[in-house]
Amino acid sequence: MTSPLAIVLVATGALTLSTPLLAADAAAGKAGWTKEYPASDGSAARSCATCHGRDLTQPGRQANTGKVIEPLAPSVNPQRLTDPAKIEKWLLRNCKWTIGRECTAAEKADFIAYIKTQ
Amino acid sequence: MTAHQGILILLMVGAVGVAVSDDGNRNGKLGGWLASRADVVPVANAAYGEECSACHLAYQPGLLPALAWTQVMDPAALGEHYGDDASLTETLRTEIASYLVAHSADQASAPRSRAFAVGFDAKAGTGLPRITETRYFKRKHHRVPASLVAGNPEVGSFSQCHTCHRGAAKGIYNDSQIDIPGHGPWED
Incomplete structure (x- = not known):
């Protein structure tokens, strides 16, 4: 199975998460969300939370431009995870x-699984 | 006030607008007093609006010449887009690139838009072209103190056109629509 198809299936809930290869783990996604990685250009370390924040029901902020990013949590923003x-x-x-x-x-499957729970 | 007096005043205001037409208030051929006309054609491509405004103001294509847009929209350049990864599918990339080039500053009829193409040198500088580095932009902003832009938490940089040019999204950049956060109108 190709990864784009896997993401579509996970995102749309069409896939049962029993396949070992695609055992999407929301807890792993949550842990990965705030894990920081050094930036190659010398700027501050980055994580998903840098732009999206730690509370996915709240808006985020694009780190370079400051533009507001609408919340990622489907519970408050039903449009999320609807467009593969x-x-x-x-x-x-x-x-x-x-x-x-x-x-x-x-x-990717882990991140999507985590976002889905928010 | 009689109707005649009112008309006289309107004519005088119009004359002032024409007389100072090089101060940034020019709007096409009608003079600066007609403040709400777009002097750069607004964005009219759904893919460009959707893809690019996800992260920043969708700068009107008439703010850079065609050669500059071609450099910005190069596949490799999109992967290193002013510090962000802005990769697009090839279908979207070609559609947006075609739109930007077809409506670029050197293709525009509006004088202010055409000004952005003047003196552009594709080989100048080390990074991607920037609207803020065009000769016209620099001439129009060189008297703006850093304290109002970089030192202004509500502005941050000259890239944030809309924070001061309140009509930026509609392509309106004349002086009468400037409202600098924490400062107010711009008195040149």
Whole structure:
């Protein structure tokens, strides 16, 4: 199974999470959310929370531009996790910016699982 | 006041607008007193608006020349987009790049928009082109003290057009629409 398809299935809830490869773990996603990574350009260490905050029901703030980011929690922002292309795009960009590489399929599934619980 | 007096006053205001038309109040051919006309064509492409305004003001294409937009929209450049990863699918990238180039400053008819293309040197500088580094932008902002921009927590940088140019999203940049947070109108 390719990773984009896995993300779509996890995000839409169409996949039961029993497959070992895709055992999406919300707790792991939560732990990864605040894990900080050094920035290659010498700026402050980065985590998901740098822009999105620790409380996903609250708005975040784009670190470079200051633009407000609407809450990620589907409980307060039902549009979240409804557009597979958007999920793919932002996971690709944001993993590269934050961690310095693309996330693995398992990491992405964990983040989505965590966001879904918020 | 009689109707004649009112008309006379309107004509005088109009004359002042024309007389000072190089101070940033020019709006096309009608003079500065018609303050609400866009002097840079507003964004009119859904993909550009959606993709780019996710992170920042969707700068009007008429604020940079075509060559500059081509550099910004290069696939590799989008991966290192002013400190962010702004990678796009190839379909979206080509659509947005085409829109930006077709409506760039050198393709525009509005005088203020065309001014942004004057003197652009694609080989100047080390990074990607910036609106804030165009000759016209620098000429229009060089008297603005840093305390009102970088030192102003509600502004932060010259990239945040809309914090002072309250009509920026509609392409309106004339002096009468400037309201600097914590300071007020700009008196040049």
